[in-house]
Amino acid sequence: MSIDDPILIDLFRSAARVVVFTGAGVSAESGVPTFRNALTGHWAKFDPAELATTEAYERNPEMVSRWYDGRRCEIGECRPNAGHLALAEFERRVVGRGGRFMIATQNIDRLHQAGGSKSVIELHGTLWVWRCMDCGEEGEERGPAFVEYPPRCACGGMRRPGVVWFGEALPEGAIELAEELVGACDLLLSLGTSSVVYPAAGLIDAALQGGAQVLEVNPEATAYSGRVHWSIRGKSGEVLPELMGAAFG
């Protein structure tokens, strides 16, 4: 699929309502491991059921909190890549011409915001906020590694990462807002996601049903590759700057 398809480039220049749906692949070039890569992904080394559920945390809070704290420290060193920066520039262009732009991300790293994106829905929460499982108090947790595992709240309760585990509801209103925007958008970009986790992946179905043009960027094929309007096999940190260059010079 050609990056310089004039219809696609024209959409970049003219679409009034744009939604961008992102997954771990968008942060891969920043050094954040994806989940499902057979060699380097998290799930190549760990069983999701042992880490990414409330039951796993209750069963083994020390191991699970150490794993999340390790990722917190690792991701704290990562910086936005050229793909994140291209999306922030795209937002400025769309908003500047009076349009509406939203990123609905499954990523918990906040690299979109660090790259300058303003409108971001965090479908799977964030690793930077930890919440008490007893009293519900939340705190921003940047900085050095924790001193105790699991970390504890002043009330004595265990703190947990503010991410969404399997079987848990997404943050209140997040998927509803994303579905509403996707259903009314002209252009959906689906970037760096294996598109297997729901309800998030259902956003691509909603866009297709709503009549949006859909572009997927991924080095690998996904279950949606044959259904979208453009499926570009490549890295988001390379393809997005190229598309932006073709559209805006």
Ligand code: BJW
């Ligand atoms: C590049 C690249 C480069 C590489 N450039 N690309 C059967 C059917 C439907 C649903 C279910 C079902 N059975 C169970 C469910 C529900 C379940 C689910 O979807 N399971 C499926 C796996 C089957 N969903 C849930 O449980 C959700 N909640 C829910 O349904 O609640 C119901 C409810 C309602 C009301 C009350 C109570 C409950 C919650 C899902 C939470 C997902 N959480 C995780 C972990 C977060 C915490 C953590 O970080 O540890 O979120 S799982 C993990 O997967 C993470 C991700 O956000 C998510 C998506 O993964 P993503 O981003 O797509 O990454 P990868 O690794 O899969 O793909 C990376 C892609 O990038 C690849 O394609 C590469 O090729 C590509 N790539 N380099 C561009 N440079």
Ligand code: ZN
């Ligand atoms: Zn507490």
